[in-house]
Amino acid sequence: MCGIVGIVGKSPVNQAIYDGLTVLQHRGQDAAGIITIDNNTFSLRKANGLVKDVFHTRHMKRLQGSIGIGHVRYPTAGSSSSAEAQPFYVNSPFGIALAHNGNLTNAEALKERLFTLARRHVNTTSDSEILLNILAHELGKSEKMKLDAEDMFAAINEVNSLATGGYASIAMIIGHGILAFRDPSGIRPLVFGKRETEQGTEYMFASESVALKIDGYDFVRDVAPGEAIYVTEDGEFHSQLCAKQTTHAPCIFEFVYFARPDSVIDKMSVYATRVNMGTKLGEKIAREWSDKEIDVVIPIPETSCDIALEIASVLDLPYRQGFVKNRYIGRTFIMPGQEMRKKSVRRKLNAIDSEFKGKNVLLVDDSIVRGTTSAQIVEMAREAGAKNVYFASAAPEVRFPNVYGIDMPSAAELIAHGREVEDINASIGSDGLIYQSLPDLIAAVREENPEITRFETSVFDGQYITGDIDQNYLNRVDALRNDSAKSTREKAMSASLELHNQEAGEE
Numbered sequence: 001m002c003g004i005v006g007i008v009g010k011s012p013v014n015q016a017i018y019d020g021l022t023v024l025q026h027r028g029q030d031a032a033g034i035i036t037i038d039n040n041t042f043s044l045r046k047a048n049g050l051v052k053d054v055f056h057t058r059h060m061k062r063l064q065g066s067i068g069i070g071h072v073r074y075p076t077a078g079s080s081s082s083a084e085a086q087p088f089y090v091n092s093p094f095g096i097a098l099a100h101n102g103n104l105t106n107a108e109a110l111k112e113r114l115f116t117l118a119r120r121h122v123n124t125t126s127d128s129e130i131l132l133n134i135l136a137h138e139l140g141k142s143e144k145m146k147l148d149a150e151d152m153f154a155a156i157n158e159v160n161s162l163a164t165g166g167y168a169s170i171a172m173i174i175g176h177g178i179l180a181f182r183d184p185s186g187i188r189p190l191v192f193g194k195r196e197t198e199q200g201t202e203y204m205f206a207s208e209s210v211a212l213k214i215d216g217y218d219f220v221r222d223v224a225p226g227e228a229i230y231v232t233e234d235g236e237f238h239s240q241l242c243a244k245q246t247t248h249a250p251c252i253f254e255f256v257y258f259a260r261p262d263s264v265i266d267k268m269s270v271y272a273t274r275v276n277m278g279t280k281l282g283e284k285i286a287r288e289w290s291d292k293e294i295d296v297v298i299p300i301p302e303t304s305c306d307i308a309l310e311i312a313s314v315l316d317l318p319y320r321q322g323f324v325k326n327r328y329i330g331r332t333f334i335m336p337g338q339e340m341r342k343k344s345v346r347r348k349l350n351a352i353d354s355e356f357k358g359k360n361v362l363l364v365d366d367s368i369v370r371g372t373t374s375a376q377i378v379e380m381a382r383e384a385g386a387k388n389v390y391f392a393s394a395a396p397e398v399r400f401p402n403v404y405g406i407d408m409p410s411a412a413e414l415i416a417h418g419r420e421v422e423d424i425n426a427s428i429g430s431d432g433l434i435y436q437s438l439p440d441l442i443a444a445v446r447e448e449n450p451e452i453t454r455f456e457t458s459v460f461d462g463q464y465i466t467g468d469i470d471q472n473y474l475n476r477v478d479a480l481r482n483d484s485a486k487s488t489r490e491k492a493m494s495a496s497l498e499l500h501n502q503e504a505g506e507e
Ligand SMILES: O=P(O)(O)OC[C@H]1O[C@H](OP(=O)(O)OP(=O)(O)O)[C@H](O)[C@@H]1O
Pocket: 257, 300, 301, 302, 303, 304, 330, 331, 332, 333, 334, 365, 366, 367, 368, 369, 370, 371, 372, 373, 374
C-alpha cells in the first residue's frame, strides 16, 4: 500500500507535499519521492528511506514550483531498489511524472504491448513504470501541442480499458497540470480537497483524507471508481467518468489495517469501522466463549487498540495497555523480508509484566497474516507470567494472496492458508483463538456507508473482483514474489543504476 499526494497550488508546494507524505508514512516505509515543476522543468528527489530521511534542506530548496506530486512506497511489485522509488518520469509527450498506489494484474501483457506497439522500453520491474508508459502512449496519440480536458479523459478511458488491477494514481504533465484517476473498481482510495487563497483556488489529491486536513485543505469528496480529474496548472477543474463499467469495491483491508483511523475513505470513518469491528467481535466472544474466564483485554499496538477497547467495553472487562510500543520502530507487516519482520516484533513491543502475571488475558489484534506478530506476542505474554493467553483477531482468517497492492503474494506464507482455527491456535501457541467472521467484518465496515454493496475481500474468500485471476496467475506471482525469490532478486537489483535520479547517490 503506497501513499500518494498531488497539489496544484498558487505558491510553493514542496513543504505541503512533504507534510502530506509524513502523515501517509504508515502506507509505505521503504522509499519516498517528490517531483515538482518550476519554469518548465521537473525537479525530483527520491530515495529509499522514510520521508524525514530522504528529504534534506538542500533537496527541499531545489523542489521549487507551485505544482507537484509525492509518493511513499511499500513495494508490491518489482524490487525495493531505489530505482523503483516513485514518482516515475517519462519525457514524451511533454514530460510526465506519475505516482501510483496499487498493483496492476496484467503488467506483463502491458509491457509486451508497449514494446510491440509503441517500441517503448520499461527499464525497471515496477508495474508503476508500465502504467506511466501506457498513459504516456495514450496521451501521445493526439498530435496537438496542447491537450485539453477531453484529450486527457480520452487517454484515461483507454488506460482503464487496458489496465486491470488496483490503481489510484496521480500524474503531472508539464505545461498542463495534474491528472488523477482511480481504477474502475475503486479498490485503492483517493480523495481530493481544495483551499481558497487570494491568488485563486488550490487543489490537493491524496490517498487518505488525513493528508488534506493537516495541509489545511477542505475535503471535497472521494475520486469515484473509474473517474479522472484534471486540474490545469492555472487551477481549472475538470472531471469525467472514464470507464464503461464500474463497481465500487473498496479494499476492506484498508479499514482493518492499512489506513489511519483519523481518515475517512468512501464516506466511512476508519475509526468508526474499527469500533464496529470491536462490537461485533466482542459479541461473538460473549456468545461463544461464555465458558472461558478472561480477566483483562490487552491490545497489540498499534492498529488494534481502538478495536480492543471496544471489545473490553462489550465484555465489561478492564482494558490495559500491557505492551509498550517503541515509537521509533515502524510497522512490521510492511517491512521487506520475513527475517526483518520477525526481529522487529520484539524490538517494537515489550510487555509490562505486572499486567500479565497470574492473569487470563485476551490479546486482540486487527489481523493475523503470517503469524509473525501473534506467535511472538503469545510467547511474550507467557514469559510475563500470564495464566491463560487467549487471542482474538478482528479480521477473519487470511487465506489467499493479495494481488491489488498488499504484499501477500504467497499463500504458503499465510498462517491460515489451508488450516483450521484449532491448528492455527496450536501454531501461535495460544490457549484459545477466535476470528471475526467475514459477514461480521463486512457489516462492521458497511454500517458506516450502506451504499457500498461490495468490498474487495479476496484475502479472506479468494474472490478477486477484477475477474482475471486464476490459479496459474497466483502460482506465477508466488514464484516471483515469495520471500526467498524476493531476497535473491533484491541482491541483483541493488547493483542496478538509476536512470533519472543521479542525485540519489550524491550525499
Ligand atoms: O501476522 P503478521 O504477519 O504479523 O501481520 C499482522 C500484524 O502486522 C500488523 O502490525 P504492524 O506492526 O505492521 O503495525 P501496527 O503498529 O499498525 O499494528 C497488524 O496490525 C498485525 O499486528
